[in-house]
Amino acid sequence: MIKRLVILFTVILSVNVQSQEAIQQWVYNTLERAQLNVDKGNLEAAEKIYYDYATSTYSSKSYDHFVILRTYGYFLLQQDRNEEALKYLKLADQKRKMPPMDVFNLKFILGQIYYTEGQKEQAKKSFLEWIQIGEDNEFDLRPEGYATLATIYAQDSDWDNALIYITLAIDNTAVFVENWAQLKFAIHIQKKQYMIALEVAQDLVRVKPKNKAYIEQMAGVYNIIKFEEESLASLEFKLQQDLLKKSSEYINLANFYLFKGLPIDSSKVIKKGLALGVLDNNIKNNELLSNAYIIAKDFDNAVKSLINVTKLSDDAKYDYRIGQIYLQNSDYKNAIKFLKIARSKNWDGKPGSLEMLIGISYIELDDFANARMELAKAIALGKEDEAESWISYMDSTDSLRAAAAAN
Numbered sequence: 001m002i003k004r005l006v007i008l009f010t011v012i013l014s015v016n017v018q019s020q021e022a023i024q025q026w027v028y029n030t031l032e033r034a035q036l037n038v039d040k041g042n043l044e045a046a047e048k049i050y051y052d053y054a055t056s057t058y059s060s061k062s063y064d065h066f067v068i069l070r071t072y073g074y075f076l077l078q079q080d081r082n083e084e085a086l087k088y089l090k091l092a093d094q095k096r097k098m099p100p101m102d103v104f105n106l107k108f109i110l111g112q113i114y115y116t117e118g119q120k121e122q123a124k125k126s127f128l129e130w131i132q133i134g135e136d137n138e139f140d141l142r143p144e145g146y147a148t149l150a151t152i153y154a155q156d157s158d159w160d161n162a163l164i165y166i167t168l169a170i171d172n173t174a175v176f177v178e179n180w181a182q183l184k185f186a187i188h189i190q191k192k193q194y195m196i197a198l199e200v201a202q203d204l205v206r207v208k209p210k211n212k213a214y215i216e217q218m219a220g221v222y223n224i225i226k227f228e229e230e231s232l233a234s235l236e237f238k239l240q241q242d243l244l245k246k247s248s249e250y251i252n253l254a255n256f257y258l259f260k261g262l263p264i265d266s267s268k269v270i271k272k273g274l275a276l277g278v279l280d281n282n283i284k285n286n287e288l289l290s291n292a293y294i295i296a297k298d299f300d301n302a303v304k305s306l307i308n309v310t311k312l313s314d315d316a317k318y319d320y321r322i323g324q325i326y327l328q329n330s331d332y333k334n335a336i337k338f339l340k341i342a343r344s345k346n347w348d349g350k351p352g353s354l355e356m357l358i359g360i361s362y363i364e365l366d367d368f369a370n371a372r373m374e375l376a377k378a379i380a381l382g383k384e385d386e387a388e389s390w391i392s393y394m395d396s397t398d399s400l401r402a403a404a405a406a407n
Contacts, residue, residue: 027053027064031071043079050075054088066095070106077113086113104133108145115148124152138382143169147180154183159190176207185217194225195259239269247279254288263296283312299325316345323357332361352383359390368394 023031030053037046050072056065073089076082089110093103107130114123127149134141150166153159166184170177181204188197201218208214235253238244244253250273257266270289273279290305303325309318323339326332339358347354359374371394375387 023064023067027067031068034071034075038075047072047075054091062095063098066092066098066102069095070102074109077109082113082117086110086117089113100133100137101139104130104137104139107133108142111145111148115152120152120155124149127152141168141172143173143177146172147177147183150180150183150187154187157190159187163187163191176203178204178207181207189221194221197221198225239272244273245278247273250279251285251288254292258292258295263292264298267292267296267298267301281308281312283309286312294325299329314345316342316347317349319345320347320349320354327357327361330364332364335361336365352378352381352387355381356383356386356390359387363390363394368398 030049034046034049037043037049050068053068054065054072069088069092073085073087073092076085076088089106093106093110107126111123111126111130114120114126127145130145131141131149133139146165146169150162150164150169153162153165163184166180166187170180170184173180181200185197185200185204188194188200198218198221201214201221204214205211205218235244235249235256238249239253244250250269254266254269254273257263257269267289270279270285270292274281274285274289279285286305286309290302290309293299293302293305303322306318306322306325310322319338319342323335323337323342326335326338336358339354339361343354343358355374355378359371359378362368362371362374372391375391378387
């Protein structure tokens with residue numbers, strides 16, 4: 001226990017050193033005095049120091065008080081006094097205008113405590129705030145936070161959000177985490193995404209080949225898929241006979257074709273459903289159609305589908321996606337056009353990425369003047385390394401052209 005406290009306190013001090021604000025010397029001395037008592041095993045004396053200063057009156061913006069409250073909360077937490085720890089950590093969380101990194105770390109700890117104490121809604125709120133602060137400041141987000149949030153959503157049967165966050169957890173860790181894979185499997189089963197569930201089940205069997213439960217789990221999915229394929233064969237027959245009447249039947253068949261690597265067939269099913277009015281001409285169905293076209297490398301029709309989406313939604317991500325498709329297919333004028341539309345709609349993706357793509361498009365059009373303006377914007381938004389390499393390319397090209405003209 002004492003060793004854990006020493007390690008924890010070292011981490012806390014290192015965070016404070018890196019913060020945008022520094023604690024006053026007397027606060028540092030006070031915390032050090034408490035730590036010396038911890039080192040000697042005198043936890044009662046250490047707690048008295050923490051308590052006396054934690055319960056003192058400070059300004060609501062006092063960084064010193066924030067650090068004391070947080071440190072006392074961690075001290076209590078290490079003694080498994082979660083409810084008491086939560087009280088002081090919540091007081092720390094109520095402080096305003098604290099350094100983002102400090103608040104970021106505190107939100108993560110609060111999320112874990114709330115979850116342990118069964119306060120799911122508070123845990124969810126803390127983790128979502130933790131993610132927002134992390135994304136806004138480009139901090140590293142721990143996959144454990146994503147996984148806990150996914151578990152909370154799964155417990156509430158919110159399978160879509162559960163899948164988003166467990167996927168983020170798995171994608172952001174270098175090791176195979178068995179519990180996370182089990183959760184992902186369960187989510188795909190709930191969403192009736194049996195082909196993907198089978199892939200996860202196979203991963204679990206590869207990691208634990210002697211685990212009887214995993215082998216039976218995989219066999220069960222195979223049986224479901226066999227039944228589904230028989231059902232889908234019936235849907236294919238009904239499609240040919242113009243007997244499909246439900247939107248769910250069209251969507252199931254279209255998704256099945258995508259799973260089977262038949263995106264052209266998938267697009268035909270969706271187009272027919274839209275033409276007959278069985279499928280609504282909405283964002284979701286047009287997105288599905290555009291994805292099928294993109295997988296099939298039919299970029300002209302993919303763009304047409306996404307343009308339909310832009311008529312139904314003001315979300316800049318669709319214009320950005322169109323710009324990307326045009327850029328990948330060397331249609332630089334249209335790439336610039338749609339990327340600028342995305343910018344006018346306040347596209348909120350990774351800062352500088354949009355300006356980089358516009359700048360590269362201008363370079364491909366040999367319009368170095370506009371390219372330099374866009375790359376300057378990209379640099380201002382944190383894309384210095386990438387932008388500088390393209391600027392160097394333009395400088396070299398201009399020098400070569402000048403030398404050639406001189407000769």
